[in-house]
Amino acid sequence: MRIGLILICILFSFVPFTAAEQYCHDDNCFTNLDSINLNGEDLQIYYNSLFTIGENWFVVFHIINIEDDYNLELIFEDGNSKSLALPGGSSNYTDSVSFSGSTFMSEKFNFNLELRITQSQGGEIIANTTFKIDINKPSDDDMFYLWGGMTIFWVAIGSYTLYLSSKFRELSNKVERIEK
Amino acid sequence: MKYKIEWRETVGFLGFFLIFATLYFSLIYTGPAKFFTAPNAQKLFFFHVPSGLVTYLAFLMVVGGSAFYLYNQSYYADRIAKCSAELGIVFGFMSLASGTLWMKAEWGGDIFSRFLTDMRLATTLAMWLLYIAYLVYRRQPETSIVKSNAAVFGMSGLIMVPLSYLSSRFLRSHHPVIVGTAEQDSLDPSLRIGLYMGILAFTLLYFFLLNIRMQIEELDKIIFSRKMGDL
Numbered sequence: 543m544r545i546g547l548i549l550i551c552i553l554f555s556f557v558p559f560t561a562a563e564q565y566c567h568d569d570n571c572f573t574n575l576d577s578i579n580l581n582g583e584d585l586q587i588y589y590n591s592l593f594t595i596g597e598n599w600f601v602v603f604h605i606i607n608i609e610d611d612y613n614l615e616l617i618f619e620d621g622n623s624k625s626l627a628l629p630g631g632s633s634n635y636t637d638s639v640s641f642s643g644s645t646f647m648s649e650k651f652n653f654n655l656e657l658r659i660t661q662s663q664g665g666e667i668i669a670n671t672t673f674k675i676d677i678n679k680p681s682d683d684d685m686f687y688l689w690g691g692m693t694i695f696w697v698a699i700g701s702y703t704l705y706l707s708s709k710f711r712e713l714s715n716k717v718e719r720i721e722k
Numbered sequence: 723m724k725y726k727i728e729w730r731e732t733v734g735f736l737g738f739f740l741i742f743a744t745l746y747f748s749l750i751y752t753g754p755a756k757f758f759t760a761p762n763a764q765k766l767f768f769f770h771v772p773s774g775l776v777t778y779l780a781f782l783m784v785v786g787g788s789a790f791y792l793y794n795q796s797y798y799a800d801r802i803a804k805c806s807a808e809l810g811i812v813f814g815f816m817s818l819a820s821g822t823l824w825m826k827a828e829w830g831g832d833i834f835s836r837f838l839t840d841m842r843l844a845t846t847l848a849m850w851l852l853y854i855a856y857l858v859y860r861r862q863p864e865t866s867i868v869k870s871n872a873a874v875f876g877m878s879g880l881i882m883v884p885l886s887y888l889s890s891r892f893l894r895s896h897h898p899v900i901v902g903t904a905e906q907d908s909l910d911p912s913l914r915i916g917l918y919m920g921i922l923a924f925t926l927l928y929f930f931l932l933n934i935r936m937q938i939e940e941l942d943k944i945i946f947s948r949k950m951g952d953l
Contacts, residue, residue, distance in 0.1 A: 598831065644829070684828075717944055
């Protein structure tokens with residue numbers, strides 16, 4: 543049973559190491575701010591011009607007053623896209639679109655991201671703009687996870703096999719002593 | 723006292739040999755994986771998946787042994803269930819811990835909340851903790867009532883194993899599903915060879931360790947009965 547307890551302790555020791563990190567949606571967490579005029583109201587667009595592979599990437603939209611329904615569509619140069627509906631009649635409205643960290647696999651520079659705004663009824667394009675972002679691949683820090691994972695296998699198999707063999711030897715000797 | 727261990731040694735040797743072969747294959751023969759955010763950590767795949775499958779095998783053996791014990795009170799079936807549960811915990815630990823590290827590298831984000839919200843992770847952790855509770859229960863003197871209760875407890879794997887295995891197909895989960903999907907055929911041949919080698923290695927290792935564990939139980943029983951005879 544000691545082994546079970548040790549394994550639980552090791553497993554739960556990962557908890558602080560996982561360090562709960564919340565994604566920041568605050569305005570000051572973004573490096574770029576653009577705006578588009580929608581019927582006299584500014585639609586503010588917050589985003590980071592650097593997309594780091596492996597980390598979720600957000601675009602946050604904020605508008606003070608909005609009268610009509612609109613659809614926002616974000617389209618990357620390679621065709622990856624996401625859309626968002628802006629409901630009419632809202633005030634001080636904030637919403638966001640996220641792209642997962644695995645959206646891209648390799649580095650890209652000055653990559654185009656088109657924002658297309660259409661009216662919900664009729665689908666007429668009201669405005670569009672293009673942002674330039676850089677897609678960055680982080681260094682090989684996943685080697686740390688590879689060796690960490692491999693260590694788990696060797697330590698677990700090795701220590702359990704040693705535990706069994708020493709226990710087996712100990713009990714075999716005991717039985718031999720009893721039989722003598 | 724003599725024990726016939728020849729076949730066991732062969733199985734153990736083959737198991738360890740194949741593990742090292744899988745290690746060579748995954749780390750040296752195949753380069754960094756394509757189409758992964760963490761191409762180096764992806765190498766854990768060759769050990770993470772086999773250890774996960776052997777965990778299911780071990781817990782299913784607990785279910786089988788428990789069912790057989792409830793049917794005819796077989797001492798051998800009870801021993802298989804008890805020993806296999808311990809092995810399932812060891813292999814399950816490997817699978818859960820390596821999966822946690824791989825997940826952190828590949829998906830990023832907060833791992834703690836993923837364990838709470840991803841059904842594959844949550845059900846697998848629950849299954850693993852359930853069998854730890856099973857082993858804790860079995861720490862007491864082994865009367866027939868304790869064995870019967872443990873067998874009923876062990877049968878819970880009948881629900882937990884399929885629930886964990888199928889959760890990534892039918893419940894909310896990011897965990898990839900390969901077996902039985904279109905992706906199975908599109909799996910790169912190099913991945914497939916390494917995966918099959920790893921599965922064979924871990925299965926042989928499981929049977930090797932299970933046999934030793936059962937011999938230990940047998941020796942324990944002999945010592946106990948001799949001591950009782952002396953009293």
